[in-house]
Amino acid sequence: MTTAYTVTVLPEGTAFASAAxxxxxxxxxxxxxxxxxxxxxxxxxxxxxxxxxxxxxxxKRMSKAFVTEDDLRAGVVLSCRTYPTSDLTVQCAPxxxxxxxxxSAETPRPD
Amino acid sequence: xxxxxxLRPGHMQLKVLDLDEAVEFYSNVVGLVQTGxxxxxxxxxxxxxxxxxxxxxxxxxxxxxxxxxxxxxxxADLDRLEKDLxxxxxxxxxxxxxxxxxxGERVRFExxxxxxxxxxxxxxxxxxxxxxxxxxxxxxxxxxxxxxIRMDHALLYGPDIEKVQAxxxxxxxxxxxxxxxxxxxxxxxxxxxxxxxxxxxxxFVRNEEPGKLHHTAxxxxxxxxVLRAADLMSMNKVSIDMGPTRHGVTRGTTIYAFDNSGNxxxxxxxxxxxxxxxxxxxxxxxxxxxxxxxHDRKLNEAFLSVYT
Numbered sequence: 001m002t003t004a005y006t007v008t009v010l011p012e013g014t015a016f017a018s019a020a021x022x023x024x025x026x027x028x029x030x031x032x033x034x035x036x037x038x039x040x041x042x043x044x045x046x047x048x049x050x051x052x053x054x055x056x057x058x059x060k061r062m063s064k065a066f067v068t069e070d071d072l073r074a075g076v077v078l079s080c081r082t083y084p085t086s087d088l089t090v091q092c093a094p095x096x097x098x099x100x101x102x103x104s105a106e107t108p109r110p111d
Numbered sequence: 112x113x114x115x116x117x118l119r120p121g122h123m124q125l126k127v128l129d130l131d132e133a134v135e136f137y138s139n140v141v142g143l144v145q146t147g148x149x150x151x152x153x154x155x156x157x158x159x160x161x162x163x164x165x166x167x168x169x170x171x172x173x174x175x176x177x178x179x180x181x182x183x184x185x186x187a188d189l190d191r192l193e194k195d196l197x198x199x200x201x202x203x204x205x206x207x208x209x210x211x212x213x214x215g216e217r218v219r220f221e222x223x224x225x226x227x228x229x230x231x232x233x234x235x236x237x238x239x240x241x242x243x244x245x246x247x248x249x250x251x252x253x254x255x256x257x258x259x260i261r262m263d264h265a266l267l268y269g270p271d272i273e274k275v276q277a278x279x280x281x282x283x284x285x286x287x288x289x290x291x292x293x294x295x296x297x298x299x300x301x302x303x304x305x306x307x308x309x310x311x312x313x314x315f316v317r318n319e320e321p322g323k324l325h326h327t328a329x330x331x332x333x334x335x336x337v338l339r340a341a342d343l344m345s346m347n348k349v350s351i352d353m354g355p356t357r358h359g360v361t362r363g364t365t366i367y368a369f370d371n372s373g374n375x376x377x378x379x380x381x382x383x384x385x386x387x388x389x390x391x392x393x394x395x396x397x398x399x400x401x402x403x404x405x406h407d408r409k410l411n412e413a414f415l416s417v418y419t
Contacts, residue, residue: 039413040174040375041373042371042372043373044372044419045369045373045419047416061129062128063172063173065173
């Protein structure tokens, strides 16, 4: 059986179980967890950026536009390219938000 | 002849996280045909494209688009359009022949949305592998991977799209096919432009951050081929963003998915044939959901926030 670790997402404190062979983001999606925004799931878009506050992990290649060497040292990673090797506590650190053209416009929902 | 000046989108250079992994993805999953390689780049085309390449992958350590190029009908058109751009106040730069494999001189310029756009007249005709006399209807390459017919169009994100529209329409000979209007009833959220009888050759969405890529689109022959693409995406664990579904805008059938660097691509079929004398179609803000995703009838969170 694959080892699973518990990932806790601050500030809400929502937690989900993530298998060791899956990325943190994949683990969240697979267990219907919440807390991290899902983007490209491929290390390129930056929306699933997190800071790991505690725990150990390995990473795969991700965009240097969103994760610099300094970021890596500070525990800032893209969750779609981060694989837990212990329980983790993380906080969302999305790429600096560009102001959407729609800030004032509520997106309509279907009837 | 109806088509002169700018003919069609001819190439896009994409930034990728790892060139070897991207080559594997575009060869075996997307099913493009690799036609060349230079120091930091790999060159591809759709199986039915005749020019040397349409998709260029560059090893960049990040995702995004370097430039988007349009083929023009002749060198005289290239010279004329460069002069027209300069007279319009656009600074252009000539990139020498051979900088891209098998490609002639290119005219590059930045548009108000922050994207690098190119025009060129010459690229080597390598054919689609089926010859120019008594050809068969398709080849083995037409069934390898998703196997798009061609690179079809792109959706780009950036500011000042009304200035982009003016430049494309007043200087480069494009026309507006459809647009989505924001709640003020005047400002466009998005515009779809054509230089041909396709429902779109390039589209833009208003976005504060300049120079961004929402997706590059690959043409498939049928809705069944779009469903086959969806199967292949799941068989290869490709990250799917949306679909299979239909767009209200252009009526095209579609899947949005991400390559293994996070660049969104579309497998697209259909869309109506358009003509420059047709009135543009307007989508109001109340109907932005079905305009973009006709069956879900709402935007997903990623549509406006995930781009490279």
